[in-house]
Amino acid sequence: MRMILDSIADGVFTVDDSFVITSFNRAAEKITGVPMGEALGRPCCEVFRAEICEGDCALKQTVRTGKPVVNKAVYIVRSDGRRVPISVSTSMLKNRKGRLVGGVETFRDLSLVDTLRKEVEKSYSFEDIISKNFRMRELFAILPDVAASESTVLVEGESGTGKELMAKAVHKLSGRADGPLIIVNCGAIPDTLLESELFGYKAGAFTDARRDKPGRFTQAHGGTIFLDEIGDITPALQVRLLRFLQDRTFEPLGGTSTIRSNTRVIAATNKNLQALVKSGDFREDLYYRIAVFRISLPPLHERKEDIPLLVEHFVDKLNILKGKDISGISDDALRSLMEYEWPGNIRELENAVEHAFILCHGGLIELRHLPEPLRRLGVVATIGSGMRETLEEMGVRAIREALARNNGRRTAAARDLGINKTTLWRKLKQLEAE
Numbered sequence: 001m002r003m004i005l006d007s008i009a010d011g012v013f014t015v016d017d018s019f020v021i022t023s024f025n026r027a028a029e030k031i032t033g034v035p036m037g038e039a040l041g042r043p044c045c046e047v048f049r050a051e052i053c054e055g056d057c058a059l060k061q062t063v064r065t066g067k068p069v070v071n072k073a074v075y076i077v078r079s080d081g082r083r084v085p086i087s088v089s090t091s092m093l094k095n096r097k098g099r100l101v102g103g104v105e106t107f108r109d110l111s112l113v114d115t116l117r118k119e120v121e122k123s124y125s126f127e128d129i130i131s132k133n134f135r136m137r138e139l140f141a142i143l144p145d146v147a148a149s150e151s152t153v154l155v156e157g158e159s160g161t162g163k164e165l166m167a168k169a170v171h172k173l174s175g176r177a178d179g180p181l182i183i184v185n186c187g188a189i190p191d192t193l194l195e196s197e198l199f200g201y202k203a204g205a206f207t208d209a210r211r212d213k214p215g216r217f218t219q220a221h222g223g224t225i226f227l228d229e230i231g232d233i234t235p236a237l238q239v240r241l242l243r244f245l246q247d248r249t250f251e252p253l254g255g256t257s258t259i260r261s262n263t264r265v266i267a268a269t270n271k272n273l274q275a276l277v278k279s280g281d282f283r284e285d286l287y288y289r290i291a292v293f294r295i296s297l298p299p300l301h302e303r304k305e306d307i308p309l310l311v312e313h314f315v316d317k318l319n320i321l322k323g324k325d326i327s328g329i330s331d332d333a334l335r336s337l338m339e340y341e342w343p344g345n346i347r348e349l350e351n352a353v354e355h356a357f358i359l360c361h362g363g364l365i366e367l368r369h370l371p372e373p374l375r376r377l378g379v380v381a382t383i384g385s386g387m388r389e390t391l392e393e394m395g396v397r398a399i400r401e402a403l404a405r406n407n408g409r410r411t412a413a414a415r416d417l418g419i420n421k422t423t424l425w426r427k428l429k430q431l432e433a434e
Contacts, residue, residue: 033079049077052362062090073327085110127169133303147173155268157297160345163268167226179223187229201253231271245289300342314353329365
């Protein structure tokens, strides 16, 4: 039996009814870094030091309920202090009379899988923006050229689509990267204060103005100013902003001297500025000044192939911020995220993952950890279909929808899916064979 256990690649160990290790194979030694002689006779929690050991131990759960745990993803801490991702399976250990005498656990090192996943995520990232969507990839390709220019940029997109991240990427890639990036949310500042906030004021310009205060354009000199929600500014402020874009000069409130500022402007809006121009609520000449180069960000429901990548990114980020070891998301939970329409876009998705982090203490994020609308959607989808759609089936559905959107054109469908056309051809051949 010892020879058999030592010949397999998976780690295997057994415990008695007090969860003290009674056997420990060679693969277990290799994965944990703990020699068999040191592991035997010790409580398993002292050897593995996993995040589930404290309150959600898979082995204890199996012994308590009689139900095995299969491929539960967790992290353990090796003897050298390195965190290692593993998948755990457990079952009860009984003697010949059928009496429970302990438990057995097998575990597999997922380090290579985790490394490959991170490499894939890295290949789909640009600065702090993550996407495999073909429209976003086209933006990634031209963004260095846009950043290298000194032109004013208008970023359009619904709230939560990542307009600020795009502005930061343009600034970071530009020749102004060493200069300041000043961010102003025009929709969050009252109209009466926004003008003085942007252009500053002189002492005595109004009540309580006891000393000069430089504005955001002065602070952004030599760098970039990001004017978020530009569609919310008043007609009077539109005139002043137009003048700055024409000759890069302005006058502080209450001032008489003209100030020149070497500042690049990036603007963003969640509104249709062209419609506002037609209705007379936004100056046409200002629109053409700020829309020298337009970047349109698609909403999340049009780039759902990015959801798994984004979830992994948020999980890694929150693990660091929250000091947790959440290993990923279950198929049921991911399926619910893929079915949802995301009116709040990426910001809403990040909030949903953070909500799950509050309730999930280790292992995978399950459907029960998600916000209520997503839990309800997951249950309805399961009941309505009579069976749970697998990830493979979701992939097939995504291919069919991409082909339908592109009128059967395979090259366009492959670009839409963010995959090589040869890969799509191979998947279609597999489907035909089935």
